[in-house]
Amino acid sequence: MKILVVDDSKAMRMIVMRTLRQAGFGEHTIEEAGNGIEALKNIEQKPADLILCDWNMPEMNGIDLLKKLRETGNGVKFGFVTSEGNPEMRQIAMDAGAAFLITKPFTVDAFQGALQPVLTS
Amino acid sequence: MASVHNIPAPDAVARLFNDLLGRRVVAKKSAVKQAVTPRSPGAFGLYGPGDDQIDGIVFCDVALACYSGAALSLIPAATVQQSVRAGKMADGTFENFSEVLNIARGWFDTPGQPPVKLRRCVPAPCDLPKELIALLLKPAERLDLDIEIDGYGAGKMLLVVK
Numbered sequence: 695m696k697i698l699v700v701d702d703s704k705a706m707r708m709i710v711m712r713t714l715r716q717a718g719f720g721e722h723t724i725e726e727a728g729n730g731i732e733a734l735k736n737i738e739q740k741p742a743d744l745i746l747c748d749w750n751m752p753e754m755n756g757i758d759l760l761k762k763l764r765e766t767g768n769g770v771k772f773g774f775v776t777s778e779g780n781p782e783m784r785q786i787a788m789d790a791g792a793a794f795l796i797t798k799p800f801t802v803d804a805f806q807g808a809l810q811p812v813l814t815s
Numbered sequence: 816m817a818s819v820h821n822i823p824a825p826d827a828v829a830r831l832f833n834d835l836l837g838r839r840v841v842a843k844k845s846a847v848k849q850a851v852t853p854r855s856p857g858a859f860g861l862y863g864p865g866d867d868q869i870d871g872i873v874f875c876d877v878a879l880a881c882y883s884g885a886a887l888s889l890i891p892a893a894t895v896q897q898s899v900r901a902g903k904m905a906d907g908t909f910e911n912f913s914e915v916l917n918i919a920r921g922w923f924d925t926p927g928q929p930p931v932k933l934r935r936c937v938p939a940p941c942d943l944p945k946e947l948i949a950l951l952l953k954p955a956e957r958l959d960l961d962i963e964i965d966g967y968g969a970g971k972m973l974l975v976v977k
Contacts, residue, residue, distance in 0.1 A: 705888040705911040709835075750932075777918045780930055798918045799834035 695722045695813070696740060700733045700756065701748040701775070706798070710746060710775060717805040719813070730754025734762065742770055744813060749776035749783070760790045771812050775800065820870050820931065820976045822956045823922040828972070829962070831919060836886040838965045842972075845959035849874075851951055851973050853943040856902045858909065860916035860936050861947065864929040871923045871931060871976045872950060873916060874939075877902050879962055879970025884912030892967045899968070909938055923976065950977055 697714065701707045707726045714724055725742075727733040729751040736742070745763075747756040754762075760772050772792050776783075779797035787795050794808040825842040832840035851874045853859075858880045862871040875883070878899045885895040888911050898905055904912065913936040923931045937943075943951075954975035963969040 703910070703914045703917075705914055708888055777920055778930060778932070780924075797921070799831055801834060 695743045697722050697724050697744045697746065698727060698733060698736055698742040699724060699746050700727045700730065700751070700759070702728050702751040703748075704728075706748070713800065713802055713805050714746075714809075716802045717809065719805075719809060730756065730759030730762070733759055737768075737770070741768075744771045744773070744809070746773055746775050749774055749778065757786060757790060760787075760792060764791045773808060773812065820923045820928060821925040822871075822958050822974055822976050825958070825960055827922065828958075828960060828974075831922070832883065832915075832962065832964065835915060835918060836883065836964065838886060840962065840964050842960050842962045845961050845971065848957070848959050849971055849973050853948065853951075854940045856939060858904070858912060858916075858936060858938050859941065859943070860913075860919065861934050862920060862923055862931045863934050864931050866934050869934060869947060869950070871974070872947065873919065873922075874951075874973040875912070875916075876971045877904065878968060879964075879972055880904055880912045881908055882964045882967035882970060883915050884908035884910075886964055886967050887911040887915060895967070904938060909936075912936070922974070950975055 699707050699710045711724050727736045731753045749756040774787050774792055774795040777798045779795050784795050793812045796804050796808050829840045829842035857876040860873040861869045863869040881895045881898050881904055885908055916936050917933045920933050956976050958974040960972045962972055
């Protein structure tokens, strides 16, 4: 199973990947991208099973990436990992087809709680 | 006049650092208020609901900015001590520290008010517009903190809101 981590902060990508391993998802292939455009290029090469994506990024932000995927018929499982998670943003994310939204700073428990149901469904 | 924005409790500040850095962090109110100016070595985070409306400022001295930026990506403490002694952050450490301040935006969230975002992160000494200098000098609320990051060291933070 391939998990793609999308965030414009290299340090944050590293922390997300570390948390994935700590949460017990380390056996999956974990790849990274710095924005939505890079993410699209990445999954063109090999489809992802889950995308964990920041909201605010240069070039192409997270919600535009999700909309682009759904417009092109790509139903990849998608979750946001972002510093802002007000009810309005959550609604926008869910309406666009996201499975969950995790706010930074996050915990291992938050990752397990959000990802486990998605990856086992 | 009371501020329309929240200012966090010391425990909330410590909790964010703790969760983000994955190590024990202690934040205590400082015994003495810091005299922070744009010429103070460190970094400023400028927060507001819009790019042209800054309602809150976080200042971290060089030590706290370096230690938190380094701890975020597990740069060894010994490596960053040189920057602390020199009073200047390396580019990579500053980028990491900016991410810490980006995530800290939630400190200012107040029910019924539009969410604030980190609008700019500025290394200091720097120039700040006069209205931001006024905010530093006469905030509606302020919080002076001494923060210690386990395994790295201690530094100072000032939070102010309009």
